[in-house]
Amino acid sequence: MKKEIEFILTNNETIREKVYLLTFETDKLIKHRAGQYITFEIKGQQRAYSILKTWENNENNYIQLLISTWPGGVASQEFEKIDIGQKLIGYGPMGRFVLKKNNLKKVFIATGTGIVPLLAMAKRVKEQKLDINLRFYFGIRNASEDYLSEMLKKLQVGYKNIKRQICCSKENKTLESPYRQGRVTDALRHDILDQDNECEYYICGNPKMVEEVEKILKIDKQISADNIHLEKY
Ligand SMILES: Cc1cc2nc3c(=O)[nH]c(=O)nc-3n(C[C@H](O)[C@H](O)[C@H](O)COP(=O)(O)OP(=O)(O)OC[C@H]3O[C@@H](n4cnc5c(N)ncnc54)[C@H](O)[C@@H]3O)c2cc1C
Numbered sequence: 692m693k694k695e696i697e698f699i700l701t702n703n704e705t706i707r708e709k710v711y712l713l714t715f716e717t718d719k720l721i722k723h724r725a726g727q728y729i730t731f732e733i734k735g736q737q738r739a740y741s742i743l744k745t746w747e748n749n750e751n752n753y754i755q756l757l758i759s760t761w762p763g764g765v766a767s768q769e770f771e772k773i774d775i776g777q778k779l780i781g782y783g784p785m786g787r788f789v790l791k792k793n794n795l796k797k798v799f800i801a802t803g804t805g806i807v808p809l810l811a812m813a814k815r816v817k818e819q820k821l822d823i824n825l826r827f828y829f830g831i832r833n834a835s836e837d838y839l840s841e842m843l844k845k846l847q848v849g850y851k852n853i854k855r856q857i858c859c860s861k862e863n864k865t866l867e868s869p870y871r872q873g874r875v876t877d878a879l880r881h882d883i884l885d886q887d888n889e890c891e892y893y894i895c896g897n898p899k900m901v902e903e904v905e906k907i908l909k910i911d912k913q914i915s916a917d918n919i920h921l922e923k924y
Contacts, residue, residue, distance in 0.1 A: 696721065696729070698754070698779045706838045709760045710804070711770065712743075720752040721745045721783065725790040725815035726808040726893075726922075729754070729783030731766070738766040741807040741895075742784060744814065759804045788895065788922035790815050795891040795918070796823050798883075800875055800904055802830040805896025805924055806839055810846070812893060817850045825853045830875040830900060832861040837870070856882075876903050883912050891918045898923040 702714035721729065721742065728741045743755045760767035790812040797816065799809035806829055813825050829839040837857050847853050858875045859866060866872060892914065894904045901923045908914040 693782045696781050696783065698731070698781055700773055700775055700777050700779075701753070703773065703775065706757065707836060709771075710838065711758050711760070712755065713758055713770070713773075714753055714755050715779070717745075717752045717754050720747050721754055723784035725811040726788045727784040727786040728808070729756075729781050730785070731779050731781040733766045733769050733779070736765055739786075741786075741804070741811065743807050743811055757804050757807045761803075786922070788893075788920060790893075791891065791920070793891070794821060794823055796889060797825045798828070798890050798892045799825065800828045800830075800879065800892065800894045802875065802896035802900050803924070805894075805901075805922070806842075808895055808922065809893055810842060813843075813846055813853065817846060822852065827853070827855040828858060828875045828878055829855065830858045830860065830896070832859065834859050834862055834864070834866060834870050840869070875900065876907060879904060879907055880911065883908065883914075886913045888915050888918055892920065894919070894921040896924055 697718045698715035700713060701716050704712040706712050723742050728739045730737045730739050740756045740758060743757055745754045758770050760771050788808060801809050816825060831837055839855060843853060843855060855869045856878055857870045858873055858878045859870055860874045862872055871878060892908055894901050901921050905919060905921055908919050909916060
């Protein structure tokens with residue numbers, strides 16, 4: 692039987708409109724592989740949330756999640772009105788979309804909160820002092836929606852091998868690097884070299900984007916399927 696975990700909300704920070712960085716105290720430390728998720732039981736329904744990080748402090752255990760309420764369903768409505776001290780029941784960790792153990796360069800591709808497991812993976816690479824190149828492609832509509840750059844700042848301290856491309860699909864202004872116009876798919880078509888199997892590709896977020904990127908990598912760029920890992924939200 693799955694073991695229940697109790698989550699108590701201790702902090703709620705608004706990252707941008709309807710996107711929240713939530714910290715919960717848990718009754719045990721959730722030992723997870725980078726990329727895994729937990730599920731919450733909300734109004735009789737299960738919803739998955741990727742683990743950004745977990746830690747212990749003064750014998751208390753914590754987990755941090757990044758949750759968007761844009762979908763507007765049952766879980767979104769609950770997270771819009773959640774209060775500090777409120778308790779949720781959940782399970783985990785689970786999931787097979789995890790950082791593989793190798794020294795290949797990593798290309799992380801995401802839209803929306805699909806960035807969460809990829810940030811967890813980058814943090815793990817840094818902790819392991821692997822010193823390999825990490826490149827993020829983050830798809831948003833307008834440059835003002837970028838929260839990745841801020842979230843990456845801490846990771847970049849003492850780890851210079853992290854680059855980012857912020858792809859803005861609806862931006863009309865002229866943009867400067869790392870911002871660029873177009874979708875992540877346009878950027879990848881342009882940037883990825885054919886048969887570049889010195890890299891591993893982790894893709895997460897909107898199912899349509901994930902499928903399109905997978906097609907570009909496998910068919911157009913002839914990248915080996917072994918080097919492509921994906922999770923659809
Ligand atoms: C492995 C995994 C990890 C995830 N990690 C994260 C994460 O880290 N952060 C995060 O924010 N999200 C994450 N998600 C997404 C999350 O699990 C939820 O799907 C999300 O929070 C939306 O839940 P919801 O109940 O608000 O919406 P849902 O009820 O699931 O609705 C989703 C969409 O369907 C529409 N819809 C619902 N019911 C109907 C209906 N009857 N008819 C037509 N349309 C309908 C809604 O309007 C909405 O657009 C993850 C998903 C997976 C699979």
